[in-house]
Amino acid sequence: MEKKDLISKVDIMLVKELKKKVLKRIDEDFEIVDFSFALPYTYVLIKGKKGNSIGLAMTLIEDIQFCESEFDEIDVRTFIEKVDSVNIIERTIGLATINAVSQYYxxxxxxxxxxxxGIIKDVKKVAIIGNMKPIVNKLKNRGYEVYVFERNPRLKSIDTLSDCFEYNLLPNMDAVLISGTSLINDSIDMILERSKKAKIKVLVGATAQALPEFFKGYLTHIASVKIINIKxxxxxxxxxxxxxxxxxxxSRKYYYNIL
Structure with missing residues (x-):
């Protein structure tokens, strides 16, 4: 895919596209075995013909406006339909369900x-959206010029920047590592639009468990985690x-090149 094609697609609201793609991908009836909106991760456990699968989504306490949510049914499709809600609880459960289905396939x-x-090579300036400390430390130790953006006051430090500076600084970055939580707080479209010049764009973390193929044309890589001991x-x-x-x-950490 040419770079101009990668850039042109960021005008679409990615979360809505993700919902359409996963609903189209489902080809069997899944049972929800267990779920919880919890700390530090919301989870949804589903069962299909091939066994169980668990999906995760980080719970963003700082973005919860109220503690109520409503679902007409407790089933996979109903949960997924809520992923583009303005209710953070519903969005989080919706994304965890998308991740559970994705991990199944x-x-x-x-x-x-x-x-x-392991993806970051031949670049100078690296933006990290979300203070993912192990990744931050590794890249700093390797000599990269690292800019860390964080919204949660509890995760901010003297070395982090407020997420309000993403708009102005992201156009200058060579690589951007984006927390999967950007799908929950709906910042993903702005981040991608402002990161057009970056040659590496990675969705990162346990919240980024959705199938890599769903992000083709928007990102260059997905880096997440496969749970191998669900119990x-x-x-x-x-x-x-x-x-x-x-x-x-x-679990096993993995990344895919999806260009």
């Missing part, structure tokens, strides 16, 4: 088993812990 053949830092991860999430979520015992 995900084929790891062709993936690289590393975190997002253990589910127990940890119920206890409000994500400390082992990214350990090799419970």
């Amino acid at each position: 995900l084929n790891l053949e062709g993936a690289k088993f590393d975190d997002a830092t 253990k991860v589910l127990l940890n999430l119920k206890l409000g812990s994500s400390s082992k979520l990214f350990s090799n015992e419970y």
Whole structure:
């Protein structure tokens, strides 16, 4: 795909496109086994003909305006339909459901088993949307000029910039690593529009579990995590812990080139 084609597609609201694509991809009836809007991650566990699959979405406490949500039915399609709601709770559950369906269909053949830092090469300025500290530290140690943007006051530090500066600074970046939470707070379209000059655009994190093919033409890579021990991860999430979520015992980090 030519670069001009990649740029031209960012005018479309990506979350609405994502909803259409995943609803079209579903080819069997899934059962919702368990779900919870919880800290630090909301999760949805589904069951299909091939077994169980779990999808995650980080819970953005700072963006919750009210603590009410409403679903006509507790089923996969109903949850997914809410992913473009203005209610953050509904959006989060919707995205976790999209991720659960995506992980059910995900084929790891062709993936690289590393975190997002393995993608960054031959660039100077790197923007990181969301203070993902392990990634930030690795890239700084490798000598890149790193700009970290963060909205959550609890995650800000002396080394982070407010997300209000993304609009002016992103056009100067060579690479942009975007937290999957940008799909929840609906900042993804602005970020991509302002990052037109960046040759590397990566959606990153556990919230970025959607099928890579859904983002073709918008991003260059997806970097996320495949849960391999659903039972253990589910127990940890119920206890409000994500400390082992990214350990090799419970999951596998991966990234795809989707150009």
